[in-house]
Amino acid sequence: MYKLTPAATADLIDIQRYTLEQWGKAQSVKYLESLHKTVQLLTENPLMGKIRPDVKKAAYSFAHHEHVVYYAVKPGGIVVFAVLNQTMLPKPHLAGRKTD
Numbered sequence: 001m002y003k004l005t006p007a008a009t010a011d012l013i014d015i016q017r018y019t020l021e022q023w024g025k026a027q028s029v030k031y032l033e034s035l036h037k038t039v040q041l042l043t044e045n046p047l048m049g050k051i052r053p054d055v056k057k058a059a060y061s062f063a064h065h066e067h068v069v070y071y072a073v074k075p076g077g078i079v080v081f082a083v084l085n086q087t088m089l090p091k092p093h094l095a096g097r098k099t100d
Contacts, residue, residue, distance in 0.1 A: 001076055002039055003074075004079075005080065005081045005082075005097065005098060005100075007097050008082055012032065012083055015031070015032070015035070015067065015083060016032055034064070042060075042062055042071060046078050049061055049062035055070065056072070056081075056094060058072055058073065064083075066085060066086055067084060068084055068085075068090070
């Protein structure tokens, strides 16, 4: 099972909006579905991500095309707390984000 924090949900809305504007509805749906599948995969295999103590205690990251999924492993699943463009430096964007 996985949970999205409100900040991660806002990230996905921004990604959807940008993809829709740049490449249209079909690509937007396709990309969001592929992100969803990646999060499901991480739920089943949470340790396949890269451990990121430089970002947050007990944080992991996993690259997905142009984005990076940031998450924490919790009992019973994962908590996705950010989905950032790969060009964004994580520390400034993740400083105030909660992992629960």
